[in-house]
Amino acid sequence: MIYLDDIDSYTGRNCALFSNFMHLKTIIIFFLLLVFASVWLVFFLGWIDGSLQDGDRFQCHWFCPEVLGGGIIVKNKQQLIEWCIEQCSNGPNRSLPVILSWTNFFGDPFMNKSTLNGSLSNCPYQCIYTDNRRFELYASAIVFHIPDLNPLSLPKRRQDVLNVFFIEESPAWRWKWWIFSYKFLPKSYFNLTMTYRKDSDIFAPYGAFYPIENQIEKDDIWSQSDVHSAMLKKSSPILFLVSNCNTLSKRELYVQELAKYINITQFGKCANEFCDANCEDEQIKKHYFYLAFENSVCNDYITEKFWRLKKLIVPIVLDRKLVENTIPADVFIAASDFKDPSKLADYLQYLIKNPNEYAKYFNWTKKFQKSYKEPPRENRLCKLCEMAHRNVHKEIPNIEKWWVHGSDCYDDYTEYLLEES
Numbered sequence: 001m002i003y004l005d006d007i008d009s010y011t012g013r014n015c016a017l018f019s020n021f022m023h024l025k026t027i028i029i030f031f032l033l034l035v036f037a038s039v040w041l042v043f044f045l046g047w048i049d050g051s052l053q054d055g056d057r058f059q060c061h062w063f064c065p066e067v068l069g070g071g072i073i074v075k076n077k078q079q080l081i082e083w084c085i086e087q088c089s090n091g092p093n094r095s096l097p098v099i100l101s102w103t104n105f106f107g108d109p110f111m112n113k114s115t116l117n118g119s120l121s122n123c124p125y126q127c128i129y130t131d132n133r134r135f136e137l138y139a140s141a142i143v144f145h146i147p148d149l150n151p152l153s154l155p156k157r158r159q160d161v162l163n164v165f166f167i168e169e170s171p172a173w174r175w176k177w178w179i180f181s182y183k184f185l186p187k188s189y190f191n192l193t194m195t196y197r198k199d200s201d202i203f204a205p206y207g208a209f210y211p212i213e214n215q216i217e218k219d220d221i222w223s224q225s226d227v228h229s230a231m232l233k234k235s236s237p238i239l240f241l242v243s244n245c246n247t248l249s250k251r252e253l254y255v256q257e258l259a260k261y262i263n264i265t266q267f268g269k270c271a272n273e274f275c276d277a278n279c280e281d282e283q284i285k286k287h288y289f290y291l292a293f294e295n296s297v298c299n300d301y302i303t304e305k306f307w308r309l310k311k312l313i314v315p316i317v318l319d320r321k322l323v324e325n326t327i328p329a330d331v332f333i334a335a336s337d338f339k340d341p342s343k344l345a346d347y348l349q350y351l352i353k354n355p356n357e358y359a360k361y362f363n364w365t366k367k368f369q370k371s372y373k374e375p376p377r378e379n380r381l382c383k384l385c386e387m388a389h390r391n392v393h394k395e396i397p398n399i400e401k402w403w404v405h406g407s408d409c410y411d412d413y414t415e416y417l418l419e420e421s
């Protein structure tokens with residue numbers, strides 16, 4: 001594997017500018033900036049239209065640490081690869097696909113060393129990974145992290161390139177600038193999707209269960225006595241950690257209703273009660289259940305909230321249908337299974353009083369590893385690298401249709417749920 005790092009990379013600078021702009025509040029300044037931004041954007045669009053040029057300087061990081069220094073002035077990809085191979089005793093294959101990230105990842109370089117140096121070294125396929133846009137002409141795949149993407153600055157579509165639509169949020173995510181929207185993305189521009197949705201080309205969930213296999217170390221397996229003593233520490237019913245007080249799913253309405261029947265401990269911006277990581281762990285130990293209500297209700301959209309279950313707490317989700325595609329049915333409770341919040345509260349009280357019944361929700365600890373780790377981002381890149389090696393051909397005729405209309409998001413879901421009852 002190769003890591004390429006452009007010394008005079010310019011993409012990071014742009015992003016810092018963007019976020020500074022967003023902090024300025026007065027309307028006048030906003031409009032002045034808008035004018036400035038448009039002029040700048042036009043300039044920028046022309047400027048990025050470059051390719052790898054004579055005299056461009058690159059650094060080449062392999063995962064052999066001795067190559068970290070130096071850098072090379074290269075004319076083309078072949079020369080760069082040859083230089084890299086010279087530098088590294090067990091260098092990879094010369095016919096390596098280049099995987100380019102066109103965008104940052106929430107402001108940070110996506111293809112950075114610490115991101116890549118993980119299980120990618122276990123990936124059976126090798127690729128060159130780079131954030132350098134000037135590698136566009138040599139890229140086999142280009143990754144676009146949608147929240148970092150300026151929809152007006154897309155590289156020209158090329159036949160042999162796989163353009164990857166990558167996002168971890170739900171379709172409810174919107175650009176901060178109202179002038180942008182999914183409509184701004186050309187319809188048939190992308191070839192692969194990399195999202196939390198099960199039907200993505202590259203499935204990129206927030207978490208996963210890893211089966212216990214023979215070679216797994218004891219430390220990675222919950223002993224039944226650990227599970228038992230964790231249960232004994234529990235004393236309060238429901239924990240709710242939340243920072244977004246007005247959500248599309250209107251989860252707050254359901255919480256209000258549920259709180260009439262059972263105590264809910266709230267932390268976060270809406271409760272004006274802050275809780276850092278240590279406090280969070282303490283609270284998770286104390287509570288039986290955790291409200292894993294997502295801010296938007298979309299099929300397969302299950303975030304790190306849900307995966308707190310790995311810390312031995314039982315998650316309550318809004319709708320069973322959203323989860324059942326990807327998660328075993330016996331590890332969570334779904335509000336949609338109950339006629340109304342009072343019935344849900346009754347059931348939770350019943351579980352609190354019947355530890356044997358409650359314990360069944362931890363059955364998963366017998367089958368799956370303890371691990372709280374997210375599925376490594378590297379796995380997704382490994383899959384993409386594999387697809388690039390296999391010369392996969394695919395087209396997504398209409399990305400807006402696939403993503404926005406195909407995600408089965410329910411606005412105001414909670415109102416619907418409460419009306420049903």
Ligand SMILES: *[C@@H]1O[C@H](CO)[C@@H](O)[C@H](O)[C@H]1NC(C)=O
Binds near residue numbers: 093095389
């Ligand atoms: C280089 O990669 C190709 C395709 O991935 C493979 O068939 C070939 O065996 C590799 N060569 C070496 C020397 O590793």
Ligand SMILES: *[C@@H]1O[C@H](CO)[C@@H](O)[C@H](O)[C@H]1NC(C)=O
Binds near residue numbers: 105115
């Ligand atoms: C690399 O990426 C990670 C995760 O996105 C980030 O936390 C880290 O600061 C980045 N490192 C550099 C050197 O940009």
Ligand SMILES: *[C@@H]1O[C@H](CO)[C@@H](O)[C@H](O)[C@H]1NC(C)=O
Binds near residue numbers: 061063065114117118
């Ligand atoms: C990659 O990670 C290994 C340990 O996992 C570490 O020894 C090595 O120094 C790291 N390499 C780089 C380039 O960060």
Ligand SMILES: *[C@@H]1O[C@H](CO)[C@@H](O)[C@H](O)[C@H]1NC(C)=O
Binds near residue numbers: 261262263
């Ligand atoms: C809720 O919590 C309060 C204060 O901790 C306690 O006094 C009350 O008994 C609890 N109610 C229920 C139904 O558990």
Ligand SMILES: *[C@@H]1O[C@H](CO)[C@@H](O)[C@H](O)[C@H]1NC(C)=O
Binds near residue numbers: 330361
């Ligand atoms: C958990 O396992 C027990 C037997 O070990 C079984 O009786 C029970 O049905 C399981 N619980 C759930 C919720 O599937």
Ligand SMILES: *[C@@H]1O[C@H](CO)[C@@H](O)[C@H](O)[C@H]1NC(C)=O
Binds near residue numbers: 159393
């Ligand atoms: C990617 O999609 C475009 C049209 O959407 C198509 O023209 C191109 O051939 C596709 N490329 C690959 C490598 O599949």
